[in-house]
Amino acid sequence: MKIIHTDVLVIGGGLAGLRTAIGAKRRGLETLILSLVPAKRSHSVAAQGGMQASLANGIKGEGDNEDVHFEDTVRGSDWGCDQHVARMFTHMAPKAVRELAAWGVAWSRVQRGDREVVINGQRVTLTEKEAAHGLITARDFGGTRKWRTCYTSDGTGHAMLYTVSDQVIAESIPVHERMEALALIHDGLRCQGAVVRDMITGELSAYLASATVLATGGYGRIWGISTNALINEGMGAALALETGVARLGNMEAVQFHPTAIVPAGILVTEGCRGDGGLLLDNDGHRFMPDYEPEKKELASRDVVSRRMAEHMRAGKGVKSAYGDHLWLDISNLGAAHIDKNLREVKDICRYFLGIDPVKDPIPVRPTQHYSMGGVRTDHRGESPWLHGLFSCGEAACWDMHGFNRLGGNSVAETVVAGMLVGEYVADFCYSKAGQSDLSPALAREFVERERAGLNALVAKPGSENAVALRARMEQIMTDKVGLFRNGQDLDSAVVELAELLARSRNVGVRASNLDANPELVLAYRLPRMLKIALTVALGAQRRTESRGAHFREDFPARNDRDWLNRTLAFWREGDDLPSLDYEALDVLHMELPPGFRGYGVKNIVEHPDSAVRQAEVDEMLAAKPDRYSRQSALMPFKQLLPARYRARNARLDDTP
Amino acid sequence: MSSNAARTLTFNVFRHNPRDSATPPRVVAYSLEETPGMTLFIALTRIRETLDPSLSFDFVCRAGVCGSCAMVVNGRPGLACRTLTAQLPAEIRLFPLPGFELIADLSVNTGKWMRGMSERLQAWLHMQEEPDVDALEARMEPAMAEAIYELDRCIECGCCISGCGTAQMRTDFVGAVGMNKIARFRLDPRDARDDADFFDLVGDDTGVFGCMSLLGCHDVCPKQLPLQTQIAYLRRGMARQGLLG
Numbered sequence: 001m002k003i004i005h006t007d008v009l010v011i012g013g014g015l016a017g018l019r020t021a022i023g024a025k026r027r028g029l030e031t032l033i034l035s036l037v038p039a040k041r042s043h044s045v046a047a048q049g050g051m052q053a054s055l056a057n058g059i060k061g062e063g064d065n066e067d068v069h070f071e072d073t074v075r076g077s078d079w080g081c082d083q084h085v086a087r088m089f090t091h092m093a094p095k096a097v098r099e100l101a102a103w104g105v106a107w108s109r110v111q112r113g114d115r116e117v118v119i120n121g122q123r124v125t126l127t128e129k130e131a132a133h134g135l136i137t138a139r140d141f142g143g144t145r146k147w148r149t150c151y152t153s154d155g156t157g158h159a160m161l162y163t164v165s166d167q168v169i170a171e172s173i174p175v176h177e178r179m180e181a182l183a184l185i186h187d188g189l190r191c192q193g194a195v196v197r198d199m200i201t202g203e204l205s206a207y208l209a210s211a212t213v214l215a216t217g218g219y220g221r222i223w224g225i226s227t228n229a230l231i232n233e234g235m236g237a238a239l240a241l242e243t244g245v246a247r248l249g250n251m252e253a254v255q256f257h258p259t260a261i262v263p264a265g266i267l268v269t270e271g272c273r274g275d276g277g278l279l280l281d282n283d284g285h286r287f288m289p290d291y292e293p294e295k296k297e298l299a300s301r302d303v304v305s306r307r308m309a310e311h312m313r314a315g316k317g318v319k320s321a322y323g324d325h326l327w328l329d330i331s332n333l334g335a336a337h338i339d340k341n342l343r344e345v346k347d348i349c350r351y352f353l354g355i356d357p358v359k360d361p362i363p364v365r366p367t368q369h370y371s372m373g374g375v376r377t378d379h380r381g382e383s384p385w386l387h388g389l390f391s392c393g394e395a396a397c398w399d400m401h402g403f404n405r406l407g408g409n410s411v412a413e414t415v416v417a418g419m420l421v422g423e424y425v426a427d428f429c430y431s432k433a434g435q436s437d438l439s440p441a442l443a444r445e446f447v448e449r450e451r452a453g454l455n456a457l458v459a460k461p462g463s464e465n466a467v468a469l470r471a472r473m474e475q476i477m478t479d480k481v482g483l484f485r486n487g488q489d490l491d492s493a494v495v496e497l498a499e500l501l502a503r504s505r506n507v508g509v510r511a512s513n514l515d516a517n518p519e520l521v522l523a524y525r526l527p528r529m530l531k532i533a534l535t536v537a538l539g540a541q542r543r544t545e546s547r548g549a550h551f552r553e554d555f556p557a558r559n560d561r562d563w564l565n566r567t568l569a570f571w572r573e574g575d576d577l578p579s580l581d582y583e584a585l586d587v588l589h590m591e592l593p594p595g596f597r598g599y600g601v602k603n604i605v606e607h608p609d610s611a612v613r614q615a616e617v618d619e620m621l622a623a624k625p626d627r628y629s630r631q632s633a634l635m636p637f638k639q640l641l642p643a644r645y646r647a648r649n650a651r652l653d654d655t656p
Numbered sequence: 657m658s659s660n661a662a663r664t665l666t667f668n669v670f671r672h673n674p675r676d677s678a679t680p681p682r683v684v685a686y687s688l689e690e691t692p693g694m695t696l697f698i699a700l701t702r703i704r705e706t707l708d709p710s711l712s713f714d715f716v717c718r719a720g721v722c723g724s725c726a727m728v729v730n731g732r733p734g735l736a737c738r739t740l741t742a743q744l745p746a747e748i749r750l751f752p753l754p755g756f757e758l759i760a761d762l763s764v765n766t767g768k769w770m771r772g773m774s775e776r777l778q779a780w781l782h783m784q785e786e787p788d789v790d791a792l793e794a795r796m797e798p799a800m801a802e803a804i805y806e807l808d809r810c811i812e813c814g815c816c817i818s819g820c821g822t823a824q825m826r827t828d829f830v831g832a833v834g835m836n837k838i839a840r841f842r843l844d845p846r847d848a849r850d851d852a853d854f855f856d857l858v859g860d861d862t863g864v865f866g867c868m869s870l871l872g873c874h875d876v877c878p879k880q881l882p883l884q885t886q887i888a889y890l891r892r893g894m895a896r897q898g899l900l901g
Contacts, residue, residue: 035712040812041722054792077851095789102787103844104780104792106804109796134795151807158721159808166780169771177767178759200759201675229717263693266719321692340802344721351738352695382756467705511710515675516760519709647790 002205003440006032009193009428012182013039013189013235015157015414016393016421017215018164023422024211025171029429032207033175034196036231038163043217043229044414044497047157048272048344050139050149050409050416053093056360056651059126060147066090066649067627068145071592073406076143077299078548078558079594080372080402080566085379087591087637089400089409092416094649097136097150100415102561104163106152107136108341112565118276118333118394120296121286126650132652139341140274141407143300143599147274149408154269159264164415182524184212184239185446191246191389192438194239195450202515204451206443210429212422212542213381214240214391218371222533223482224474226368227260227267236395240375241535241578246386248343249569250396252539253533255405255549256483258304263322263350267369268345268362270407271569273297275341277330279308280361281316284327292599302549304403305366306600307413309483312365320363327361334358344482354560366483370394370410372401373536374477379640380428381421385570387433390425392417399566403548412449413505422643454514457523466522469500469507473533481537486553490541497537498576535569535578539605542580543567546603558614560587560594560607568581589614591635659771663690663746669704669711670751675761683749684708696729696736700762712760720878723811726753726818727762732817735878736762753818755827766814773830777857778838784848800845807886809838809879816883819872828862832873832883835864839886842893851897859898864891 009025010017011037025031035042056064069090074081103106112133114125119140141149152159181194185206193209216236218621220228240246246610258279259268272280279284279297287298291307299307311317317324330338335358338346342357347359375383375391377398384387392398393414400413428434434485476496480489504527509520545559546552565582572579587593588607594610596602617634624630628648632638638646665688672681686703697718704711713736716724720738727736730744741748755795756764773779785792816832823829838858841847858864867887874883 037716037722037724038770038812040766040770041716041724045715045722045811046717046719098791098793099787099789101855102783102789102846105842106796106801106844107793108805109798109801111798134797136793137798147804152801152808155721155805155809158811159805162808163781166774167775170778170780175771177771178765200765229722231716264719347720351740354740430684467709509709513676516673516712516763517710518712520706522709645789650791652792 002203003442003443004205004232006207006208006209008211008213008425009034009207010213010215011194012077012214013175013218013397014042014393015044015161015164015411016418017213019415019418020213020215020422020425021173021393022164022167022171023419024426025173027426028425029426031173033168033173034179034181035177035245036180036199038177039168039175040161043232044157044161044411046229046267047411048154048267049141049274050151050156050270051097051160051412052141052144052148052406052407052557053097053150053412054090054146054148055094055136055138056134056146056653058137058147060140061138062653063566064146064148065627065651067631069093072144073409074555074592075597076404076406077402078597079383079560080250081545082182082379082399083326083590083592083635084637084640085398085400087635088379088420088641089416091641092645093412094536096415096419097414097646098453098650100160100163103167103647109138110135119279121276121332133569135652139271140298141270141516142273142295142298143406146595149274151271153340154271154342158416160411166315175421177357181239182450183446184372185443186243186386187442188245190206190387190436192442192617195446200516204447206447208438208440208443210434210438211388211390211425213425214375214389214395214566216395218374218394219532220368220371222473222536223368223477225265225478227257227265228368233525233529234532235525235528237374238246238354238532240383240389240391241531241569241571242528243386244571244573245387246383247376247570248535249373249399250403250539250567251373251535251569252543252550253372253403253548254368254536255301255370255372256305256366257369258308258366259328259364261348261353261368262320262363262365265367266348266352268364270347272328272330272342272345275337275574276333276356277328278332280327280329281311282318283316287311287316295599300404301407305483306551308366318363324364327364328364329361330357331359331361335568370405371401371416372405380424381417382428383425388428390421391420395404403550419645420642422467458512458514461510462506464503464528466507470522470526470528470529471506473497473530477533481540484551485540486542490537493537494541495535497530497534501527501534501576513557520589531571531578535654537621538578538580539567539569557603557605559604559605559647560610564594564607566630568640578580589635590645591631664688665690665699665741665857666747668747668749669762671761672742672764674758689888690741692693694741696739696741697725698763699741713762721811723813724765726813726815727751728818733818735813753783753814753815753821756814769814770812770814770833773834775836777830777834779834781841781844781846782848783846784812794898796845804840804844805883807836807881810881811879812837815876816873819876821868821870821872822866826862826866829865829866830858832887834858835887835890836881839890842890852877855894855897858890859894864894867891
């Protein structure tokens with residue numbers, strides 16, 4: 001059996017994993033990346049519209065800073081996020097975008113002088129400042145008070161992923177492509193690496209590592225229709241869950257994006273609405289202002305998606321062979337704008353719908369898009385229950401998105417988390433705990449267990465069909481664990497998913513080769529997907545409130561009194577269901593105490609501490625003269641950052 | 657889809673597992689009823705789910721942006737995920753991209769090839785110095801940023817290599833994907849290298865002087881990158897560098 005030793009093992013070749021690896025490598029550690037696919041094919045590439053960072057260069061970004069970005073993020077999360085982490089993130093985002101600017105991303109830039117834009121359906125002329133010419137520009141996105149989303153046309157994720165991936169090559173960091181981790185090697189206390197299958201040759205080996213980082217993305221593909229890449233099947237979260245000790249956080253927090261095309265489910269960016277595109281119903285009526293007079297099409301995604309579904313339920317959807325949909329109309333933006341800033345959208349419309357968005361409206365409806373939940377970590381990215389196991393990016397719940405993520409905050413999170421977790425991983429590796437011995441005997445035991453499992457799968461054709469079981473799982477998640485949820489449906493989803501999990505043990509494989517074999521891959525992933533699906537469904541069933549993207553029709557209020565907490569899930573070996581636990585969010589230490597988001601329906605059961613904390617906050621705000629001292633009095637966070645990243649971010653309008 | 661009678665499509669698919677010496681390469685025919693909006697992604701998935709679970713192919717984004725699914729469709733390299741069957745005849749031939757190591761059936765190892773090319777051409781931005789991430793970013797003309805992004809749009813799908821005459825004859829040719837990368841970094845004012853450096857990387861027959869100007873690359877590029885002009889500019893620049901130093 002082959003054993004590969006490394007200091008840091010990063011599982012996942014998307015932006016979060018790649019940036020973590022660069023950080024660790026630059027700290028002098030031997031670092032290695034595993035990826036299911038060539039790194040540049042990772043799902044980060046599909047991020048279109050942009051990355052939020054409060055640079056405040058453009059005229060519509062004037063007055064923006066970390067404080068405004070922080071508040072938008074917390075409101076977006078429906079107060080479900082960890083405010084310390086949200087603070088760390090908003091402080092780091094400008095540094096991340098500037099680092100990428102130096103590394104090669106061709107961010108779109110501010111052009112001095114007049115330009116015509118569309119705001120609220122009207123053509124308006126903006127005048128950009130001479131002093132801002134050539135700095136990084138930004139567009140509008142939902143749930144934000146400033147134009148903060150930095151972009152390169154609508155291929156932002158592509159530009160970022162290629163740049164960071166190229167720097168990984170420059171740093172001579174090996175990426176072992178077409179490799180799949182099947183299990184984490186651990187002794188119940190310490191993670192020591194992973195059992196890895198070569199998806200070409202089928203060879204199993206052990207990768208022993210002081211630190212293991214799960215950067216495996218989300219779990220959108222347990223739903224039948226998702227904007228996610230096909231590889232986003234939640235396998236990273238499942239690896240953590242199957243340790244029996246690591247915990248997953250807020251798995252029921254799942255985002256549905258307002259604008260995926262019908263029927264293919266491919267995303268068209270929020271930048272369409274940010275740049276002035278409108279949502280229309282079957283009468284051609286612009287309906288969002290009826291529901292959300294303040295933010296209109298640019299409320300947070302959870303709110304816009306629910307309003308769209310509500311409108312379709314009221315009979316205002318457009319009938320089609322693939323069910324009801326609404327229209328996204330960007331024709332008002334004009335051909336020149338679309339050809340320059342929404343060219344991927346134009347391509348998607350042309351190739352998958354046969355339409356031209358310069359003239360034709362785009363058929364869209366809310367579709368599964370993002371996993372706020374994931375491997376629960378502390379602010380350093382480490383699992384509090386399994387030392388040496390780290391996680392970052394969409395795979396993790398560290399937890400900056402709470403119950404709803406803002407558009408532009410996830411691709412920003414990937415690089416920010418990578419910058420931070422790379423440092424913390426290195427700190428861990430150089431600490432005493434990180435240098436404890438790794439056990440080749442333990443590795444052997446784990447490899448042999450996986451080998452036995454694979455051999456058993458190919459030994460029999462099996463009595464169950466994996467394709468059919470998977471299709472049923474996807475249907476249950478779509479019908480019963482979707483945008484609107486209720487107790488009855490969730491009860492039956494849990495029961496039926498548990499049955500599917502039991503049946504999945506009788507799946508076999510007809511083609512008995514252990515090398516490249518897609519049937520075998522589905523057979524071993526299916527039970528893991530079902531465990532993730534069950535964790536999502538059970539979390540949703542137990543959470544008897546509505547918060548962010550988790551909406552219970554039978555419990556429509558956001559219940560801060562009883563539910564201002566984070567769901568933690570773990571799976572004891574041999575159990576049929578995950579076990580759930582909850583960690584409370586500490587209102588008395590929040591910088592922004594719970595309140596109304598400013599969009600969506602106001603329906604809140606107050607937490608008793610909210611008013612107490614608000615009074616304290618008001619008093620502190622009045623006492624301090626400048627924003628930095630106010631912030632550090634309210635909720636100090638700089639001490640949580642690596643020393644190299646604590647400095648303030650420069651802005652054009654800084655007063656000397 | 658205006659036609660009422662659904663067509664029956666026949667997919668003649670190349671099958672081979674290079675690690676299984678007992679089974680020779682072959683073409684297997686699969687029949688499917690065409691459905692509205694069917695792409696090759698939908699068709700191949702359906703074949704795998706209902707007819708042959710062992711069929712290997714690569715799709716990741718299924719949206720035309722990740723570059724995983726390039727294959728030869730009726731003799732022409734292209735992205736399978738965004739190819740509508742409605743635009744093809746009822747007999748469809750699917751072969752893996754030539755020029756890359758075969759993994760199985762329609763799956764080829766483009767990732768390994770691209771990493772090798774990137775290492776050889778040092779295809780990353782060579783920074784003049786590490787940035788101060790706390791300070792204002794360096795300025796760039798908006799038009800320059802757009803021009804760089806235009807060349808940065810390559811998705812490393814491999815179509816240009818399989819459409820290239822030179823690449824079929826010499827395996828060490830960097831192809832349009834490689835030359836476009838050099839053009840992209842050469843254009844970028846942030847890159848510290850000059851033409852002498854780039855000449856060392858592509859100034860020979862494995863690089864820009866190996867190109868026979870057949871320009872199959874330009875014709876098959878799914879991102880419509882301006883490969884013809886970029887190769888011409890690069891060749892002129894490298895010729896000048898080679899002659900005048």
